[in-house]
Amino acid sequence: MIKKHMGEELMINRKYLVSELTGRRRRSAVNIGLVALVVAVLVCITMLAGALEHAFQTPLSDIGANITVQMAGDVPEQMAGPVLPCSVAPISDEQSRSIGVIPGIQNISRAVLFWDFSDDTFQIVVGLQPTDRAGPALLRAAVTQGRMLTESDSFMALAETVWAEKAGLHPGDQVKIGGRAFTIVGMVDASKISRIGTAHLYINLSEARAIVAAAPGVAEIHSFGIKDSNLLFIQAERDKAEAIAAKIKQLLGDKASVSTPNSFKELLGSLFTLTQRFSGMISAMVFFLAVLLISRNSAAAIRERTREIGTMKAVGWTGADIRYQLFAENFFYIALGTIAGLLLGTIAAWALSFVTIAIPIPWDMAPTPHFLPGGEQQLFREVHLQMTPGLKVLLSACLVPLVLGLATVWSASHSITRLQTSEVLRYE
Amino acid sequence: MNENRINDAIAVQNVSKHFATVSPVRDVSFQVTAGEFITLLGPSGSGKSTLLGLVAGLEKPSEGSIRLQGREITECSEDELALLRRDFVGFVFQAFHLIPTLSALENVSFPLYPVQMETKERQERAMALLEKVGLADRAEHLPSRLSGGERQRVAIARALVNEPAILYCDEPTGNLDSATGREILTLLSTLNQDREVTLFMVTHDRDIAKLSHRSLFMHDGEVTES
Numbered sequence: 001m002i003k004k005h006m007g008e009e010l011m012i013n014r015k016y017l018v019s020e021l022t023g024r025r026r027r028s029a030v031n032i033g034l035v036a037l038v039v040a041v042l043v044c045i046t047m048l049a050g051a052l053e054h055a056f057q058t059p060l061s062d063i064g065a066n067i068t069v070q071m072a073g074d075v076p077e078q079m080a081g082p083v084l085p086c087s088v089a090p091i092s093d094e095q096s097r098s099i100g101v102i103p104g105i106q107n108i109s110r111a112v113l114f115w116d117f118s119d120d121t122f123q124i125v126v127g128l129q130p131t132d133r134a135g136p137a138l139l140r141a142a143v144t145q146g147r148m149l150t151e152s153d154s155f156m157a158l159a160e161t162v163w164a165e166k167a168g169l170h171p172g173d174q175v176k177i178g179g180r181a182f183t184i185v186g187m188v189d190a191s192k193i194s195r196i197g198t199a200h201l202y203i204n205l206s207e208a209r210a211i212v213a214a215a216p217g218v219a220e221i222h223s224f225g226i227k228d229s230n231l232l233f234i235q236a237e238r239d240k241a242e243a244i245a246a247k248i249k250q251l252l253g254d255k256a257s258v259s260t261p262n263s264f265k266e267l268l269g270s271l272f273t274l275t276q277r278f279s280g281m282i283s284a285m286v287f288f289l290a291v292l293l294i295s296r297n298s299a300a301a302i303r304e305r306t307r308e309i310g311t312m313k314a315v316g317w318t319g320a321d322i323r324y325q326l327f328a329e330n331f332f333y334i335a336l337g338t339i340a341g342l343l344l345g346t347i348a349a350w351a352l353s354f355v356t357i358a359i360p361i362p363w364d365m366a367p368t369p370h371f372l373p374g375g376e377q378q379l380f381r382e383v384h385l386q387m388t389p390g391l392k393v394l395l396s397a398c399l400v401p402l403v404l405g406l407a408t409v410w411s412a413s414h415s416i417t418r419l420q421t422s423e424v425l426r427y428e
Numbered sequence: 429m430n431e432n433r434i435n436d437a438i439a440v441q442n443v444s445k446h447f448a449t450v451s452p453v454r455d456v457s458f459q460v461t462a463g464e465f466i467t468l469l470g471p472s473g474s475g476k477s478t479l480l481g482l483v484a485g486l487e488k489p490s491e492g493s494i495r496l497q498g499r500e501i502t503e504c505s506e507d508e509l510a511l512l513r514r515d516f517v518g519f520v521f522q523a524f525h526l527i528p529t530l531s532a533l534e535n536v537s538f539p540l541y542p543v544q545m546e547t548k549e550r551q552e553r554a555m556a557l558l559e560k561v562g563l564a565d566r567a568e569h570l571p572s573r574l575s576g577g578e579r580q581r582v583a584i585a586r587a588l589v590n591e592p593a594i595l596y597c598d599e600p601t602g603n604l605d606s607a608t609g610r611e612i613l614t615l616l617s618t619l620n621q622d623r624e625v626t627l628f629m630v631t632h633d634r635d636i637a638k639l640s641h642r643s644l645f646m647h648d649g650e651v652t653e654s
Contacts (some may be wrong), residue, residue: 013541013542015530015534016527016529016530016534016538016541019527019529019530019534020529022529023528023529023530023570024529307525308525308527310525311525311527311538312538313506313510314486314513314519314521314525315513315514315519315538315539315586315590316510316511316513316514316515316517316539316542316590317510317514317539317541317542318507318510318511318542319506319507319510320507321541321542417506418506420486420487420488420506421481421485421486421487421506421509421510422478422481422486422487423487425486425521425525
C-alpha cells in the first residue's frame with residue numbers, strides 16, 4: 001500500500017511534463033507555433049498602432065507643441081510691402097490671453113508670420129520670441145552658422161540656409177524687411193526642426209509686430225495691434241488636446257484653424273482612415289482568431305488525451321492531480337509560444353521600423369504664395385515608424401493567449417475529469 | 429503478506445446497471461475472498477467489462493451495493509474512488525493503456541507520480557517490478573519499442589507498483605499470441621500465489637478459467653457461479 005493522502009500536496013511530475021513536451025513534437029510544435037503566431041501578430045499590430053499615433057504627433061511635436069492656432073482671413077488686395085497670408089489673420093492679444101487660461105494648457109508661444117513684397121523681392125518672415133519653449137524659437141537647435149537671436153537683439157535676423165544660399169547671403173550681410181535693414185546673425189536649417197511656420201528670415205517678435213502693425217497692406221483688411229500675433233503654438237496635456245482644441249474653436253469662431261495630431265490623421269485622407277479602420281478590423285479579427293484557435297487547440301489537445309486521462313484516473317490520479325499536470329503542460333506551451341512570439345513580433349516590428357510615411361503639411365501651416373515657383377507644392381514630413389515595445393504591448397500580447405489557453409485547458413480538463421473513469425477509458 | 433487484505437476483498441449485492449435502453453448488469457450478487465483468483469467468463473456483449481468496471485469502482489451502479497476492501501464504493505465521489513484505487517487496486521487492460529511518451533520504467537512508476545515519495549524510492553520500486561516481470565533490460569524503452577507481450581508485462585508491473593490488494597484484469601491476453609498469453613497468465617497466477625493478491629480476471633477463454641480458483645459466468649447481464 002502507498003502513502004496516505006492526508007496532507008499530500010499537488011505535484012507536477014517534471015519527468016512526465018518534459019516527456020509530453022518533447023515526446024509529442026508535432027503537438028508541441030503546433031501549440032507553441034500557434035501561440036507564437038498570435039503573440040507576434042498582436043505585438044506587431046499594437047506596435048504599429050502606437051507608431052502611427054506617434055507619427056501623427058510628429059509634425060506638431062517637431063515644434064514642441066501639440067496644438068497650433070491660426071485664423072483664416074481675407075486675401076491681401078495688393079501684394080506690396082508686408083502682408084498677412086490669408087491663412088494667418090491676426091489673433092488679438094485678448095484672444096491669446098483667453099486661450100492661455102483654458103485648463104490643461106501648459107504653455108503658449110506666439111509668433112507672427114508675414115510675406116514681405118518690399119523692394120521687388122519676396123520673402124517669408126517670422127517673428128519669434130527667442131526664449132520660447134515651443135514654436136520657431138526651437139530653431140536654436142538648428143543654427144548652422146553664426147548664432148541664435150537673443151531678446152536684446154535689435155534689427156538682427158536669422159536666415160534659412162537654402163534660401164540664403166540662393167540669395168547669396170551670409171552672416172554679417174544685411175537684408176531689408178519691410179523697408180528696414182536687418183543684419184544676419186546666423187543661418188538656420190529650418191527643415192531639421194519643422195515644416196510648420198517655416199520662413200526665409202526670422203526676426204524678434206516685437207520687431208515683426210511693429211512691421212506688420214505699420215504695414216498699409218495689412219491695415220487695408222486687418223486691425224493688427226502691437227501685441228497681436230497670428231500663430232499660436234500650444235503645449236497642452238496630451239489627453240486633453242482635442243477638448244482644448246474644441247474650446248479654442250468655440251472662443252475664436254468659425255474662422256479659427258486649430259490643428260492637433262488628429263488633424264494630421266484626417267489630412268492623410270481616406271487611405272489612412274481606411275488603413276486605420278482596417279487595422280482595427282485586423283486587431284479584432286486576430287483577437288477573434290486567437291480566441292477560436294487557442295481555445296479549440298487547447299481543448300483538442302485535452303480531448304486527444306482523453307483515454308490517457310482515463311488511465312490516470314484508473315491508476316489513482318485524482319481530478320485535481322490531472323488538472324494540475326495538464327495545466328502545467330499548457331502553461332509551458334503558452335510560455336514558450338509567447339517567448340517565440342515576442343521574438344518574431346520584435347523582428348517583424350524591426351523590419352517595419354524601416355518604413356516611412358509622408359504626412360502632408362497643409363499649405364495653411366506653411367504658406368507660400370501660389371504664384372511663386374513651388375508655391376503650390378505639397379509639403380510633407382517624412383516620419384519613420386517608431387515601433388517601440390511598451391509594457392502595455394507586451395502585457396496585452398502575453399496575457400491574451402495565457403488567459404485563453406489556461407481557461408480552456410481548465411474547463412476542458414475539468415469536464416473530462418468529472419466523467420466516470422470507465423466512460424473516459426472507452427472514449428474513442 | 430498484504431496487510432490491507434480483509435476477508436471479503438469484494439462484496440457485490442443486488443447490483444444492476446441500466447443505460448438508456450439496455451441493462452448490461454442485472455441484479456448481480458457475489459463475494460470474492462481475499463487472495464482468491466476469480467475469472468469472469470461470458471460471451472461478447474454479456475456485460476463482463478461493465479461488471480468489471482463496477483466492481484473496480486470505475487463506474488457506479490444504478491442499484492445495489494459494492495464493498496471493496498470493506499468500503500462501500502457506491503457512496504464515494506470520483507476523487508474518493510481514485511484514492512481507493514490508488515491504495516487497493518491494480519488494473520491490467522486488454523489494450524495495455526501505457527503512456528506512449530514515457531519509458532517502461534516511468535510507465536511502471538506512473539501511478540506513484542501524485543504520491544509524495546522520493547524519486548529514488550519510486551524508481552527502485554518500479555525497477556524491482558520490471559525485474560520481476562523480466563524486463564529490467566528494457567527499462568528505458570518507450571512502449572513503441574516493446575512487443576505486445578512486453579507491453580503487457582509493463583502494464584502488469586504498473587498494476588503492482590502500489591502493492592494492491594486486488595488486481596483487476598480485463599482480457600489481459602486478448603491482444604497477445606497464445607505463447608505470450610500463456611507466459612502472462614503464468615506470471616499473473618504466480619503473483620496471486622506468491623503475493624496473495626486477489627485476482628479478478630475477465631476473459632472469454634475457458635482454458636484460462638481452469639487456472640483460477642473459481643469462475644463466474646455471465647450471460648445477458650446475469651451471473652451464475654460454477
